[in-house]
Amino acid sequence: MDNFALMIHPLDARRDVARRYPLLAQLLPQVLIRALARRWPPLLLSHVQGVRSQETGEGAEGWLLACPLTAGQMLQLPPQAVYDKIVQTGRLAQRQGARLLGLSAFTSLVGDGGVTIAQRLNMPVTNGNTLTVGLAVEALRRAAEERGLALDGATAAVVGGSGSVGLASAEMLAPMVEKLILVGRQEIRLSQARAETEAAGTAEVRVSKDIEEVSEADVVLSATSAPEPVLYPPHLKKGAIVCDVALPPDVAPEVREQRADVSVINGVVVDVPGPVDFGFDFGLPPGRAYPSMAEAMVLALEGRYESYSLGQRVYGEKVREMMQLAHKHGFRLSAEAPSPARQDG
Ligand SMILES: NC(=O)c1ccc[n+]([C@@H]2O[C@H](COP(=O)([O-])OP(=O)(O)OC[C@H]3O[C@@H](n4cnc5c(N)ncnc54)[C@H](OP(=O)(O)O)[C@@H]3O)[C@@H](O)[C@H]2O)c1
Numbered sequence: 001m002d003n004f005a006l007m008i009h010p011l012d013a014r015r016d017v018a019r020r021y022p023l024l025a026q027l028l029p030q031v032l033i034r035a036l037a038r039r040w041p042p043l044l045l046s047h048v049q050g051v052r053s054q055e056t057g058e059g060a061e062g063w064l065l066a067c068p069l070t071a072g073q074m075l076q077l078p079p080q081a082v083y084d085k086i087v088q089t090g091r092l093a094q095r096q097g098a099r100l101l102g103l104s105a106f107t108s109l110v111g112d113g114g115v116t117i118a119q120r121l122n123m124p125v126t127n128g129n130t131l132t133v134g135l136a137v138e139a140l141r142r143a144a145e146e147r148g149l150a151l152d153g154a155t156a157a158v159v160g161g162s163g164s165v166g167l168a169s170a171e172m173l174a175p176m177v178e179k180l181i182l183v184g185r186q187e188i189r190l191s192q193a194r195a196e197t198e199a200a201g202t203a204e205v206r207v208s209k210d211i212e213e214v215s216e217a218d219v220v221l222s223a224t225s226a227p228e229p230v231l232y233p234p235h236l237k238k239g240a241i242v243c244d245v246a247l248p249p250d251v252a253p254e255v256r257e258q259r260a261d262v263s264v265i266n267g268v269v270v271d272v273p274g275p276v277d278f279g280f281d282f283g284l285p286p287g288r289a290y291p292s293m294a295e296a297m298v299l300a301l302e303g304r305y306e307s308y309s310l311g312q313r314v315y316g317e318k319v320r321e322m323m324q325l326a327h328k329h330g331f332r333l334s335a336e337a338p339s340p341a342r343q344d345g
Pocket residue numbers: 104105106108109127128129132159160161162163164165166183184185186187189190223224225226230245246247248267268290291292293312
């Protein structure tokens with residue numbers, strides 16, 4: 001049977017550790033949980049069963065693995081220490097006989113977007129960014145349609161617009177919208193992103209290091225690597241539509257509490273085809289997964305054991321191909337994305 005392995009990690013130390021060790025999470029202070037996480041060995045969480053292609057009727061099985069570092073730790077620890085932990089976790093996948101490893105959340109953005117991990121493990125690795133971009137843009141487009149917002153006259157902002165997911169999303173949005181604002185932190189990366197986004201479409205493109213500029217946008221796609229929220233109620237235009245792709249989320253809970261006029265797509269979530277049982281509660285309702293996880297499942301069902309999304313660049317033609325493969329096998333955007341609790345990194 002075709003197979004895959006999926007690597008996840010705790011986004012919120014206490015909440016996510018409690019999924020596996022409820023008593024420990026209840027008794028220990030947060031700071032101690034984080035310190036322990038660093039020393040904890042990687043875990044084989046479960047055997048994933050029941051993924052089945054709608055097109056071919058063929059199934060695939062997988063394994064869910066936990067790399068015991070939080071998002072904050074992945075940003076703060078020396079890259080080598082983070083790579084070592086991810087590679088150690090990947091070895092568990094190899095011991096199970098996995099033919100492809102899917103990275104998700106911060107395991108996919110640490111360092112070079114999976115290149116070093118694939119080399120050190122000597123196995124196909126996919127960082128999931130291709131399907132993430134396709135589904136995030138589809139989610140925004142669908143929400144705009146539902147709200148009767150014509151994208152061709154709209155201003156869009158991409159927060160984290162110089163990053164892997166953000167830049168490719170901006171390129172996909174460039175032919176659809178009138179104006180694009182790319183927000184990031186580093187000038188050089190932003191000006192390069194502007195050039196690439198201008199080449200991808202007709203939109204007028206502006207870049208900024210000031211998050212306040214998001215308040216001009218009718219639609220916002222947020223995909224930063226910040227371990228804390230970056231978007232608060234004053235940052236958003238009246239009636240804005242926001243798609244928050246980041247894990248942990250970029251949109252602060254106050255936005256939902258104080259801005260009833262704003263529509264927030266809180267995390268892009270996918271319905272997985274077949275009677276899927278992940279064997280572990282990683283925070284989504286049964287049968288649902290994040291796009292980065294879904295990408296590895298799509299590739300396994302397709303029998304394509306290759307490092308499909310690797311490195312930081314996401315390419316438009318691959319986004320279109322991956323979306324077509326995902327649809328073919330029956331992966332669909334979930335109608336209603338759940339609202340995750342606040343993470344603390
Ligand atoms: N839902 C899913 O399945 C899924 C899949 C893949 C990725 N993701 C999530 O998507 C996010 C982005 O991933 P990526 O691979 O694109 O990361 P990346 O390549 O490292 O890009 C991160 C971007 O965020 C910007 N940034 C970081 N901190 C910021 C801040 N405080 N304010 C404004 N911009 C900031 C960076 O700007 P500078 O470069 O200028 O610093 C960069 O443009 C992550 O949260 C990741 O977990 C989710």
